[in-house]
Amino acid sequence: MSLFKNIFSKDKKQTLDKGLEKSKSSFFGKLSKAVAGKAKVDDEVLDNLEEVLVTSDVGVNTTLKIIERIEARVSKDKYLGTEELNQILREEIAGLLSETHVGEEKEISVPAENKPHVIMVVGVNGVGKTTTIGKLANQFKNQGLRVVLGAGDTFRAAAIDQLQVWADRVEVPIIKQKMGSDPASVAFDTLSAAVADNADVVLIDTAGRLHNKVNLMNELSKVKRVMQKVVPDAPHEVLLVLDGSTGQNAFEQAKQFTKATEVTSLAVTKLDGTAKGGVVIGISDQFQIPVKYIGVGEGIDDLQVFNKYEFVDSFFKL
Numbered sequence: 001m002s003l004f005k006n007i008f009s010k011d012k013k014q015t016l017d018k019g020l021e022k023s024k025s026s027f028f029g030k031l032s033k034a035v036a037g038k039a040k041v042d043d044e045v046l047d048n049l050e051e052v053l054v055t056s057d058v059g060v061n062t063t064l065k066i067i068e069r070i071e072a073r074v075s076k077d078k079y080l081g082t083e084e085l086n087q088i089l090r091e092e093i094a095g096l097l098s099e100t101h102v103g104e105e106k107e108i109s110v111p112a113e114n115k116p117h118v119i120m121v122v123g124v125n126g127v128g129k130t131t132t133i134g135k136l137a138n139q140f141k142n143q144g145l146r147v148v149l150g151a152g153d154t155f156r157a158a159a160i161d162q163l164q165v166w167a168d169r170v171e172v173p174i175i176k177q178k179m180g181s182d183p184a185s186v187a188f189d190t191l192s193a194a195v196a197d198n199a200d201v202v203l204i205d206t207a208g209r210l211h212n213k214v215n216l217m218n219e220l221s222k223v224k225r226v227m228q229k230v231v232p233d234a235p236h237e238v239l240l241v242l243d244g245s246t247g248q249n250a251f252e253q254a255k256q257f258t259k260a261t262e263v264t265s266l267a268v269t270k271l272d273g274t275a276k277g278g279v280v281i282g283i284s285d286q287f288q289i290p291v292k293y294i295g296v297g298e299g300i301d302d303l304q305v306f307n308k309y310e311f312v313d314s315f316f317k318l
Contacts (some may be wrong), residue, residue: 023274030031062286063282115198117202122206122263128295134167136203216256254266266287295310
């Protein structure tokens with residue numbers, strides 16, 4: 001089907017296929033049991049499919065949408081064989097993702113009109129937030145862009161040290177203060193340095209605490225206000241990083257952070273080590289926020305732009 005033509009390079013596509021292997025194997029193992037002995041898609045198959053999608057971390061609300069779409073197809077076509085179910089699922093899930101993801105990017109990039117383009121990165125500790133910042137910095141730098149990092153997670157010394165390691169590895173400047181400093185002050189210094197240096201991209205790390213939603217909201221709001229003293233429309237992007245391997249817990253984190261601040265895009269990490277890749281579909285649909293990046297390996301280049309067609313093609317590739 002032309003809809004699923006390859007957009008990525010061969011190497012990136014192979015990385016994506018490999019990164020989703022566990023999720024795909026788990027899903028198809030469950031799906032084959034769901035349709036065993038059945039020739040056509042009937043109510044029992046749809047009930048079984050609903051269970052497969054929910055247990056694959058697609059989420060209840062999104063699962064019900066997918067089932068409704070398939071029921072409409074069954075009603076219209078009168079007879080659908082179970083051997084067609086794989087293709088139908090591909091089409092309906094791609095259609096669902098299309099409602100959130102308009103257009104497709106091939107490479108990690110930033111709009112030329114914002115200089116510097118300021119990305120505030122949020123997420124709880126341990127989801128791969130700092131690693132995502134480092135990998136993004138590397139890809140931006142490889143495009144010839146000037147990148148500055150801001151160590152705004154001042155709550156933990158380890159967070160500052162870890163970001164310093166990435167700054168050294170990628171060879172980009174980092175603005176930091178000592179542990180316990182005001183994160184908004186770090187953000188102010190980072191943007192001031194970026195403007196002075198004529199930087200193209202600024203990546204600001206933030207504290208990954210959900211200890212108190214009100215405190216989190218106040219802290220992120222303050223960071224934004226202070227940024228805007230230097231760059232009036234900053235941040236241009238608020239990127240929420242979620243650990244795909246946590247499944248339903250990622251939904252809860254997304255819920256908390258979207259209440260605390262205006263999240264504009266998502267990065268879902270650690271998909272290569274889990275069978276919970278379906279979480280990408282559910283989170284994208286439920287929160288109506290585009291998944292911009294996915295982590296499908298530990299290599300520095302294994303953070304990929306999320307492309308709905310490539311993702312669905314890899315997920316359903318037999």
